[in-house]
Amino acid sequence: MHSRPKSSDLLPIGDLARRTGLSVSAIRFYEGKGLVEPIRTAGNQRRFLRSDIRRLSFILIAQQLGLALSEIESELAKLPHGRTPTASDWNAISQSIRGQLDAKITQLERTRDKLDGCIGCGCLSLSHCQLYNKDDYLAAQGPGPRQVLA
Missing domain, CATH: 1.10.1660.10 (Multidrug-efflux Transporter Regulator; Chain: A; Domain 2)
Incomplete structure (x- = not known):
């Protein structure tokens, strides 16, 4: 106590x-x-x-x-509740979220790289894009930027 x-x-x-x-x-x-x-x-x-x-x-x-x-x-x-957390307490949290941050960084890098290619084609159309979505095949997978965020 x-x-x-x-x-x-x-x-x-x-x-x-x-x-x-x-x-x-x-x-x-x-x-x-x-x-x-x-x-x-x-x-x-x-x-x-x-x-x-x-x-x-x-x-x-x-x-x-x-x-x-x-x-x-x-x-x-x-x-801990009721006491000031120690450097060790904060380090444990830092280690815990490091994996989450690494995954987000990987997703952001992948998105950036795919987005550059998508914008680079010039059409900016997810329904008519001949580079990533020929014949609108992604429509069956649901809404959203499937190729960019995948």
Whole structure:
């Protein structure tokens, strides 16, 4: 069981918003999702651990990297609750998402290379393209840019 943090180690939600650049409503949203957990004062005010600055920063970075909120939630669930995560805790998360990032990079490179060829032909038509979709055979596979994102 963890000891209760000192009041000097806690931040009001407004201070946390200023430190992270997030709006108070965004912090409340992440709280509702269980990504940060405030401590309630005797007056029922939210107080956050200083380490929640890192949690919220991780959320912002992970979103920029294209991770879904469910993936971010899964990663943050691996961090300890009630104490500041250590460098080792964060390293475990880094290693965990590295594979996801490598797969996204591979997909982006493949898409970039195929897109260059598609735009290069000049027709810009998925239904009439003689290079990638002769006789519109991709229509049977469903909507979307099948060749570019495959």
